[in-house]
Amino acid sequence: MSRCVLLRCAAAAAVVAATLVAAACGGDDTPTDVVLVTHDSFAVSKAVKQAFERESGLTLRILQGGDANEVLNRSLLTAGDPQGDVVFGIDDSVLSRAVGGDLLEEYRSPELSTVEPDFANPDPHVTPIDHGEVCLNVDRRWFASRHVPPPKTLADLILDRYRNLLVVENPATSSPGLAFLLATVATYGDPGWQTYWRGLRANGVRVVDGWEEAYTQQFSGASGSPGKRPIVVSYASSPAAEVIFASKPLATAPTAAVEEGCYRQVEYAGVLRGAHNEDGARKLIDFMLSERFQADVPGSMFVYPVRAGVPLPEAFAKHAIVPRDPLQLPAAQVDANRDRWVARWTEIVVR
Template identity: 30%
Template sequence: MDRRTFIGTVGAGTVAGVAGCLTRDGGNGNGGSGDDGTLRIATYDSMVNGESPAGPWLKEAFEAEHDAEIEWKVPDQGLTQYVRSARENAEIDADAYVGVNVDDLVRIDDELGDGGLLRELEVDRLDNADRIRDELEMGDPHGRVLPYDTGYICLVYDETLVDEPETLADLTEPAYEDALLAQNAQNSDPGRAFLLWTIDAYGGGGYLDYWGDLEDNGVRVLDGWTESYSGAYMEGERAMVVSYSTDQVYANEYDYEMSRHQVAFPNGQGYANPEGMGILEGATDVDVAYDFFDFVLSSEPQAEIAQRNVQFPAVGDDHVDLDAEFDEYAHEPPEPVSFGYEALRGSLGGWVDDWAKEIVGQ
């Protein structure tokens, strides 16, 4: 359940007018003379590595149905690597990216100008696009990504040590002193999602005061999800951790003590974090990319992605069948919270920077 870190700022200031400069020789945007039937897909590590990742299954199943080959790539610096290449007008070694969220899109546009890095999708080329749940819409005005799964950030806690917190405000009370583990919002998907959840609750003018109260109550902020969950929490250092609402799926699979894997939705909420897939501007195998995206949104791949990634499908329940145990142990918040593109553009960087200066001293 190791989760990717999100795209970092790759240079000082915003660089405008770079979008669209990535086309390589031989690429014409419709398959072109560079099209050799190999789709190079960049993604994050846990999509392709681990005990039962979704990537290898998708490759084998897609290649069995199509006269094409999938080549997975895991760039060392994730999307940051490609943003840097775009700024330098350098070659990009991938056709598509799987694992883009709305925060990434905002960061891309802050660096490259509006509509950068990824091309606008022709959604009418995808028979299965209308299966995607409406609530997963990221609000990108440039239409660059389509969701393929989603997770919900929540609190996971040990019910033998603390009671379920009913509100976010409860976390500042003595009952939760030195209880909470969180992640650095500069580097971590769940850490940033939890920060945005608190901004939704307390506003851009009040969230730092709330975090000050959390700090006074002993919140411990570690760099990423692996350090906080797989490390400190699983080693029993704290009673509660910011994590995913599918946590009990893991706990059940590995026969962990369920009392230490209780899921809490303070205020009846959890932060929704859909992941999307998009086609890079310089892609040479565009037709294969559309075939792959349509395949990903079909029923069997959606079930496999959900169960292997331990996330929720992007399509509606009537389009996917999940194992009974997944349905039992994967929990959705009564009220999902999220910020769309327009709400984040122009605000995300400042929110994160101010939080980092106040809480982690960076």
């Protein structure tokens, strides 16, 4: 290819690039959209998305890519030159990685004054948006038909009557799997949790890569599942989801969450350092704490709002639980030990 052709191609590429920038910025330097980088489980109703766009005058673009850990890893690789303006889905177990990686700008939303006290003082780089508790879930019908009481505590799982009944997610590849590992650390301490997992392994625990396989393929209580294991690591809200998505109305959920041993995950949003539209990013985070967005959270993502006084859907009120005293570990402790704990877990359970 001649030098002249190369120059003409370069000029054409410059025109295309300028056109794309102009399209995103309305022909001047004022952005007309805001980009939310998030995980595949993020969802928002069409009406709520339109409400934000109408109130802000911005088009909301949602860029989804894998689970929360994948999104964080990719975001860290582009820190300072991000793919979007806001990142959502960072939780407590990886928060210090995001902050330590210089990924986020500090921002304190004025809407923080509306959230429950438990969530009102986050790290200045992030804003809490929702919380979900990872809990054991049991198949009520399975246990009732065999006249066996379902487990009530983590300690119960190593009893002989629960042999070969439990399926869990791998903490190296799954967010709820990691939360369940952290629940055992919080309960039994370090290194006591290792003895507990040796007991689970001896009692026939099955490990799979992710929640989808554990819940919809291995767990016997999920609608349409071919699974044979009546105990699974899932969420406090999963029984409500079974009712909401049932093919016919149900008076009672076929599954139940076990309150003892639940581990709390808080999901955060943050302004990405180097964001093209920092002002729009702040507006989006404020909107995500608004009553309208927060009321949409349970029905869209099956987690709980952090804003005080937001009513829950009827199915949540009847069939889900909000654990009274969920387990949590300090973010700094998790960050300092997470990789070591996961590696040791792998040696004990998957060897």
